[in-house]
Amino acid sequence: MSKDVIPLYVADVSAFTKTLRKSLSDQDNLPGHAAMMALVAKAAGFQNHQHLKATKPAEDSALDELALKRALRVFDDTGRMFRWPKWTKVQGLCLWSFWARMPAHQDMSEKEVNEILKSGLSFDDHVLLRRSLIDHKLCERTIDGRVYRRIEQRPTPEALALMKRLKER
Numbered sequence: 001m002s003k004d005v006i007p008l009y010v011a012d013v014s015a016f017t018k019t020l021r022k023s024l025s026d027q028d029n030l031p032g033h034a035a036m037m038a039l040v041a042k043a044a045g046f047q048n049h050q051h052l053k054a055t056k057p058a059e060d061s062a063l064d065e066l067a068l069k070r071a072l073r074v075f076d077d078t079g080r081m082f083r084w085p086k087w088t089k090v091q092g093l094c095l096w097s098f099w100a101r102m103p104a105h106q107d108m109s110e111k112e113v114n115e116i117l118k119s120g121l122s123f124d125d126h127v128l129l130r131r132s133l134i135d136h137k138l139c140e141r142t143i144d145g146r147v148y149r150r151i152e153q154r155p156t157p158e159a160l161a162l163m164k165r166l167k168e169r
Helices: 013-025 033-043 049-054 065-072 088-101 110-119 126-135 157-168
Strands: 139-141 148-150
Touching (some): 065 088, 065 157, 088 126, 110 126, 110 148, 126 139
16 A cells, blocks of 8 residues: 555544444444545545545645746736746746647657747747756656657646636737
8 A cells, every 4th residue: 555645634524424434334344454445535425545535635726826926927918938937836837838839649859849939938048948848847858859748747726727827818
């Protein structure tokens, strides 16, 4: 079993304990670790332990409004970046808009990546962005630098909000 910490919020402890007690009384003997985790997850209102594990707690899904506000400041009215942000966190957030422009599951040459980056910039430092995409693990490249590929992953809530607001401009 993994040692990942999985937070559990129970709104009604009374209903939780009643459900858990009923589930335990239906068992012939004391359940094992995995079965017990499944019973606890079900008592808390989840389908199973995997459903609980996949559900993020409410506090994690709250947007970092300050970072989002600072990221929006570096884009002009057309959605093009006109300056590089100072904060590393904001830099990483801004890179998601360039990540979204890159085709999924497709190898690209450095020239193709440069074209994508230049189309979203109004300052002349696409090399900085290309390196930052690698550093922030949004893109990967071969050792010789000939082939680039977007790393497929789920954007953060802040990144989704940024891309949505930039699209509205």
